[in-house]
Amino acid sequence: xxxxxxxxxxxxxxxxxxxxxxxxxxxxxxxxxxxxxxxxxxxxxxxxxxxxxxxxxxxxxxxxxxxxxxxxxxxxxxxxxxxxxxxxxxxxxxxxxxxxxxxxxxxxxxxxxxxxxxxxxxxxxxxxxxxxxxxxxxxxxxxxxxxxxxxxxxxxxxxxxxxxxxxxxxxxxxxxxxxxxxxxxxxxxxxxxxxxxxxxxxxxxxxxxxxxxxxxxxxxxxxxxxxxxxxxxxxxxxxxxxxxxxxxxxxxxxxxxxxxxxxxxxxxxxxxxxxxxxxxxxxxxxxxxxxxxxxxxxxxxxxxxxxxxxxxxxxxxxxxxxxxxxxxxxxxxxxxxxxxxxxxxxxxxxxxxxxxxxxxxxxxxxxxxxxxxxx
Numbered sequence: 010x011x012x013x014x015x016x017x018x019x020x021x022x023x024x025x026x027x028x029x030x031x032x033x034x035x036x037x038x039x040x041x042x043x044x045x046x047x048x049x050x051x052x053x054x055x056x057x058x059x060x061x062x063x064x065x066x067x068x069x070x071x072x073x074x075x076x077x078x079x080x081x082x083x084x085x086x087x088x089x090x091x092x093x094x095x096x097x098x099x100x101x102x103x104x105x106x107x108x109x110x111x112x113x114x115x116x117x118x119x120x121x122x123x124x125x126x127x128x129x130x131x132x133x134x135x136x137x138x139x140x141x142x143x144x145x146x147x148x149x150x151x152x153x154x155x156x157x158x159x160x161x162x163x164x165x166x167x168x169x170x171x172x173x174x175x176x177x178x179x180x181x182x183x184x185x186x187x188x189x190x191x192x193x194x195x196x197x198x199x200x201x202x203x204x205x206x207x208x209x210x211x212x213x214x215x216x217x218x219x220x221x222x223x224x225x226x227x228x229x230x231x232x233x234x235x236x237x238x239x240x241x242x243x244x245x246x247x248x249x250x251x252x253x254x255x256x257x258x259x260x261x262x263x264x265x266x267x268x269x270x271x272x273x274x275x276x277x278x279x280x281x282x283x284x285x286x287x288x289x290x291x292x293x294x295x296x297x298x299x300x301x302x303x304x305x306x307x308x309x310x311x312x313x314x315x316x317x318x319x320x321x322x323x324x325x326x327x328x329x330x331x332x333x334x335x336x337x338x339x340x341x342x343x344x345x346x347x348x349x350x351x352x353x354x355x356x357x358x359x360x361x362x363x364x365x366x367x368x369x370x371x372x373x374x375x376x377x378x379x380x381x382x383x384x
Contacts, residue, residue: 032074032098034070034073034074034076034096034108035070037068037070037076037096037107037108037127038068038069038070039067039068039130040065040066040067041065041066041067041068041127041128041130041131041132042064042065042130042131042132043058043061043062043063043064043065043131043132044131044132045058046128046131046133047061047131047132047133047134047135048133048134048135049061049132049134049135049136049137050134050135050136050137051083051136051137051139052137052138052139052214052215052216053138053214054216054233056253057251057253059252059253059256060251060252060253060284061082061083063081063082064080064081064082064083065081065082065132066078066079066080066081066083066125066127066132066135067079067081068096068110068127070096074095074096074097075093075094075095075096076093076094076095076096076110077091077092077093077094078091078092078094078110078112078123079091079092080092080121080123080137083135083137084116084121084137084139084238085215085236085237085238085247085249086118086238086240086247086249086286087116087117087238090114090116090121091114092112092113092114092121092123093112093113093114094110094111094112094123095110095111095112096108096109096110097109097110097111107126107127107128107129107133108126108127109124109125109126110123110124110125110126110127111123111124111125115142117239117240117241117242118141118142118143118238118239118240118241119139119140119141119142119143119215119238119239120139120140120142121137121138121139122137122138122139123135123136123137123138124136138214139214139215140213140214141211141212141213141214141215141239143239143241144293145293145294145298146211146239146246146291146293146298147211147212147213148210148211148382148383149208149209149210149220149382149383150208150209150210150211150298150380150381150382150383151204151205151207151208151209151380151381151383152198152204152207152209152378152379152380153198153297153379153380153381154195154198154378154379155191155194155195155198155376155377155378155379156191156376156377156379157187157190157191157194157374157375157376158187158373158374158375158376158377159183159187159372159373159374160183160184160372160373160374161183161366161369161371161372161373162371163366163369163371164183164362164363164366165182165183165184166181166182166183167181167183167186167359167362167363168355168359203221203223206221206222206223206226207219207220207221207226208220208221208222208383209380211237212233215236215237215238216232216233216234216235216236216237217231217232217233217234217235217236217237217248218232218233219231219232220232222383234250234254235248235249235250235254236248236249236250236251237249239291244290244291244292245288245289245290245291246288246289246290246291246300247286247287247288247289248286248287248289249284249285249286249287250284250285250286251284252282252283252284255282255283255284255285256282258282259279259280259282260282262279263276263279263280272320273316273317273320273321274316274317274320275313275314275317278313287302287306288302288305288306289301289302290302290303296381296382297379297380297381297382298380298381298382299377299378299379299380300377300378300380301375301376301377301378302375302376302377303373303374303375304367304372304373304374304375307367307368308370311368314368318364318368321364322361322364325357325360325361325364326357326361328353328357329353330348330349330350330353333348333353333356333357334348334353337356
C-alpha cells in the first residue's frame with residue numbers, strides 16, 4: 010500500500026471521528042415534577058402519587074454526563090437530598106424525550122440510590138432504594154418491659170380519702186400510683202405467652218412490620234404501611250404515616266365512629282387528613298432498644314382537642330357508679346371492689362384532675378418501651 014493511500018485512509022477515519030456528534034447533556038438541566046403519568050417505586054413498594062404531589066428533581070450537569078440530582082420531597086424526613094449521578098441516553102430515552110439517570114449517596118441515617126427517566130418537563134419514572142445505616146436499629150424486637158413516668162408540680166398527691174379502706178392518710182402519692190401501674194403492666198407482659206411470641210421489625214429499608222414466632226399467627230395487614238426515619242444526632246426515631254395512609258385510617262374511623270367523632274368536635278380534623286410523624290427517643294446497646302414517647306407528641310394537638318377534652322370531662326362527671334367500677338376493673342378487680350355508690354365520685358374527680366394535669370404545660374410524662382432483639 011502506498012504512503013499516499015495510507016494517508017488518505019487515516020485522514021478519512023479522522024474526519025469521520027471528528028464528525029461524530031457528542032451528546033450535550035446540559036439540555037437536561039432543570040426541574041422535573043411529578044405528574045399523573047409518573048411511575049414511582051420506593052424500596053420495591055408501590056406508592057401513592059398523592060404523597061408525592063409536590064415532589065420534584067433538579068438536574069445540574071457538572072461535566073459531560075456527570076451531574077448532581079436534587080431530590081425534593083422524596084425521602085422521609087429530608088426536604089432535599091443531593092445525589093451525584095450519571096446521565097445516559099439511547100434510542101429508548103431519546104424516544105421519551107429525556108435521559109436516564111442513576112446515582113447513590115449517604116445521608117444522616119441511610120444510603121439512597123436512584124434510577125429513573127426524565128420526560129420533557131416531568132419525571133417519567135423513578136425508583137428509590139434505601140438502606141438504614143444506624144447501628145442497633147434495624148432488626149426484630151420483642152417487648153420486654155414498659156415504664157410509665159409522670160410528674161406535675163401541683164399533682165404530687167391525689168386525694169382518694171374514703172376510697173381505699175385502711176389508708177394511713179387522706180392522700181396517695183402520684184409516684185406510687187405510677188409505680189403500681191408499671192408493676193401491673195410488666196406483670197402482664199411477663200406472663201402473656203402471645204406477647205413473648207410477638208415482635209416488631211424495623212426493616213433495613215425503613216418500614217415497620219409486626220410478626221410472630223408462632224407459625225400459626227397470620228401476617229399483620231399493617232406491615233410496610235408505617236415508615237420510619239432516624240435523626241442520629243438527636244437520638245430520635247420518627248414513625249411516619251403518609252397522607253395516603255391517614256386518609257384511609259381516618260375514613261375508616263369516621264365511618265365506624267362518625268357520631269363519636271362529631272360529638273368530640275373532631276370532624277374537621279378527620280375530614281382533613283395529613284401525614285403524621287411520631288418522634289420517639291431511642292437508646293441502643295447490648296441487644297436492647299428502648300423507645301420513649303413523651304408529652305412532645307401530644308402538645309401540638311392540644312389546641313384542636315380543647316372541645317373534645319371538655320366533652321370528655323363532662324362525660325366523666327355524668328358517669329354512674331357501675332360505669333366507674335367497670336373502668337376501674339380494667340386496671341384491677343381489687344380496685345373496682347373498693348368503689349360503691351357512696352364513693353365513686355372520688356374516682357371521677359380524680360380522673361378529671363389527671364386530665365387537667367396532662368394537658369398542662371407543666372406536666373412531664375412519658376412511656377418507654379423496652380425491646381429485646383429476637384434471636
